[in-house]
Amino acid sequence: MKIEFKKIPITGIDFDTKIGDLRFYGVAEKISEKLVKCKGVIEGNFSHSCDRCGEDFLQNLKEEIEIFVCQGIYKEDNELLNLIESFDDFVNFDTILKSELESYRCDYLYCKNCK
Numbered sequence: 001m002k003i004e005f006k007k008i009p010i011t012g013i014d015f016d017t018k019i020g021d022l023r024f025y026g027v028a029e030k031i032s033e034k035l036v037k038c039k040g041v042i043e044g045n046f047s048h049s050c051d052r053c054g055e056d057f058l059q060n061l062k063e064e065i066e067i068f069v070c071q072g073i074y075k076e077d078n079e080l081l082n083l084i085e086s087f088d089d090f091v092n093f094d095t096i097l098k099s100e101l102e103s104y105r106c107d108y109l110y111c112k113n114c115k
């Protein structure tokens with residue numbers, strides 16, 4: 001799902017999206033003219049090949065995340081961790097979820113036999 005920047009209020013708006021068995025839900029709020037803060041939870045599981053034996057297994061996940069989405073290039077002075085720049089006037093929650101998932105997949109994960 002995606003929401004237009006201009007439709008996100010400072011009081012916040014709920015979002016809820018899903019990719020496979022992973023759900024990402026929470027509240028998006030406008031914190032400055034071109035900046036939106038998304039605070040929520042990623043919950044569910046995803047399949048991964050064990051980094052030791054190569055066996056596919058399901059990894060459970062429940063993690064609180066806070067991520068900022070900037071409309072266009074981020075130009076403010078204070079540096080933000082977890083920043084995504086958006087170039088189409090939308091906050092795309094699927095894109096956020098996908099990029100978080102990619103970062104989980106970059107970690108070394110082991111199946112229950114190899115832990």
Ligand SMILES: [Zn+2]
Pocket residue numbers: 050051052053054055110111112113114
């Ligand atoms: Zn393994």
